[in-house]
Amino acid sequence: MQKTASDQHGILYIVATPIGNLGDITQRAVDILSLVDKICAEDTRNTRKLLTHLGLKKNLVALHDHNERQKIDEVIEWLSNGEHLALVSDAGTPLISDPGYHLVKALRERDFQVVPIPGASAIITALSVAGLATNKFSFEGFLPAKETGRKQALLLNMENSYTQVYYESSHRIVQSVATMRDVFGAEKKVVLARELTKLYEQFFYGTLDELHQWLLDDAMHQKGEFVIMLAPSEKEDSDSNSFEASTEQLLSVLVDELPVKQAAKIAAKLTGQSKNVLYKQAMALQKN
Ligand code: SAM
Numbered sequence: 058m059q060k061t062a063s064d065q066h067g068i069l070y071i072v073a074t075p076i077g078n079l080g081d082i083t084q085r086a087v088d089i090l091s092l093v094d095k096i097c098a099e100d101t102r103n104t105r106k107l108l109t110h111l112g113l114k115k116n117l118v119a120l121h122d123h124n125e126r127q128k129i130d131e132v133i134e135w136l137s138n139g140e141h142l143a144l145v146s147d148a149g150t151p152l153i154s155d156p157g158y159h160l161v162k163a164l165r166e167r168d169f170q171v172v173p174i175p176g177a178s179a180i181i182t183a184l185s186v187a188g189l190a191t192n193k194f195s196f197e198g199f200l201p202a203k204e205t206g207r208k209q210a211l212l213l214n215m216e217n218s219y220t221q222v223y224y225e226s227s228h229r230i231v232q233s234v235a236t237m238r239d240v241f242g243a244e245k246k247v248v249l250a251r252e253l254t255k256l257y258e259q260f261f262y263g264t265l266d267e268l269h270q271w272l273l274d275d276a277m278h279q280k281g282e283f284v285i286m287l288a289p290s291e292k293e294d295s296d297s298n299s300f301e302a303s304t305e306q307l308l309s310v311l312v313d314e315l316p317v318k319q320a321a322k323i324a325a326k327l328t329g330q331s332k333n334v335l336y337k338q339a340m341a342l343q344k345n
Contacts, residue, residue, distance in 0.1 A: 065139055066136050066137055066139060066169060066170070067094070067135065067136040067137075067138070067139050067140040067141040067142060068136075068141050068142075068169075068170045068171070068172055069132070069136060069142045069143075069144060069160075069161075069164055069169065069170070069171045069172070070089045070093065070141070070142070070143045070144070070171075070172050070173075070174050071143075071144050071150075071151050071152065071157065071161065071171060071172070071173050071174065072086050072089055072090060072143045072144065072145050072151070072174040072176070073086065073149060073150040073151070073174060073175055073176030073177055073178065074086065074104075074107060074145050074146070074147075074148060074149065074176065074177070075107075075148065075149075075176070075177050075254065076148045076149045076177045076178070076179050076182065076253055076254055076282075077148070077252065077253060077254035077255035077258075078254040078255065079107070079110050081176065081177045081254055082107075082111070082176065083174070083175070083176050085174055086174050086176055087111055087113075089143055089174050090108070090111065090113060090115065090143055090145075091111075091113050091115075092141065093115070093140075093141045093142055093143040094116065094135070094140040094141055094142065095115070095116045095117070095118055095135065095140060095142050095143075096108075096115050096116070096117050096118070096142070096143045096144075096145060097117075097118045097119075097120035097128070097132065097142060097143070097144045097145070097160075098117050098118070098119065098120065098144075098145050098146075099119075099120065099121050099145070099146040099147050099151075099155060099156055100119070100121065100147050101117040101118075101119050103147045104117055104145055104147075105117065107145075120132075120144065120156060120157075120160070121156050122156050125156050125157070125159050125160055126159055128160070129159065129160055129163045132160060132164075133163070133164070133167065133169070136164070136169055143174075144157050144160065144161075148177075148179075149176075149177050149178045149179055150175070150176065150177070150178040153178050153180065153196075154198045154199060154224050177254070179224065179250075179253055179282070179284050180196055180222050180224075180284060182250070182253050182254065182284075183222070183248075183250035183253060183284035183286060184220070184222065184286065186250070186260070187220075187248040187250070187260075187286045188248065188262070189220045189246075189248060189286055189288050189289075190219075190220050190288075190289055191220065193218075193219040193220070193289075194219050194220040194221070194222055195214075195217055195219045195220070195221050195222070196222050197210075197214065197221055197222060197223045198223070198224055199223070199224050199225065199226075200223060200225070200229075200233050200236075202229065204232070204236065207232070207233065207236050208236055208239070208240060211236060211237060211240040211241070212240060215240065215241075218289055218290065219289055220286055220287065220288060220289050221286070221287040222284060222285070222286050222287075223284070223285040223286075223287075224282075224283070224284060224285075225282075225283040225284075225285055226282060226283070227279055227280050227281055227282070227283075230272060230279055230283050231269070231272050231273065231279060233285070234247075234265060234268055234269050234272060234285070235269055237265050237285070237287065238265040238266055238269055241265060241287065242265070243264060243265055243266035244264050244265075244266070245264060245265045245287060245288070246263075246264060246287070246288035247261075247262075247263065247264065247265050247268050247285060247286065247287055247288065248260065248261070248262050248285075248286045248288070249261040249262075249268055249283060249284070249285055249286075250283065250284040250286070251278070251281050251282070251283050252281040252282060253282070253284070255281070257277075257280075257281065259278075261278075265287075304324065304328050304330065304335075304338075305338070305342075307324055307327065307328070308320060308321075308324050308335060308338055308339050308342055309342050311323055311324055311339070312339050312342050312343050317336065317339045317340055317343055318336065320335075320339045321335040321336035321338075321339045324339070
């Protein structure tokens, strides 16, 4: 059962905001932002622009990497006084390479109510169109700024068999891709998503060597915000595909012999996949 500090206490809403296109805010996010007493924002100037776009005037409080720990007591006091609060970052989902972790942890430990208002995040947006395996992926966030640290972090991922996702800014995109090429090899497959949902949204699909050259070819290619996605090794990729293929094979054998519901139930037990998803697949197979 969910424990809460008290019904009299306020709620902290973790509100996702757009990663570029301002149309990508949810109706629920707008409703919550207009309802709360205060909005804790990574950069109040950026959030003010969003609020102006939404036609909202709110009480904004700065909460960023440098003051987050000091702000915890104040936030606890506001919530204890029954105020409802929202936490937003400059873009996307708070806590995803953005401030908020220490605050949410502290509130959870004290049984305050923290409610997610989901929306855009660059990692999921990028993965949804990359065409890389998404059954398993590892989010690596930003690489260290210095070459030695960067290389060490990447070396630790040599054995990583998932699609790897990195965030990068214009300042270090060329160096990071160069180090990736050194560590994983020139032929490693990569997808780069640049300026997602914005005017100059662009995708690059190729090898690390080709991506490095593409970045050097045109200074414009180095501008903006990036998500770098490294493909799993061919073996893992084909393994994951063949796993999907074998699930389908398994289902079609079961559907031939059993009622759809029972076929889906057994396939779910054998593969660990969702019974509902398998039921839909089994229905489709039966129709065919
Ligand atoms: N909280 C955000 C989220 O949910 O994605 C991430 C914030 S992090 C400080 C900023 C980084 O996210 C950028 O340097 C870039 O790697 C990635 N990012 C954010 N917006 C993006 C966009 N529109 N296109 C590509 N990458 C983006």
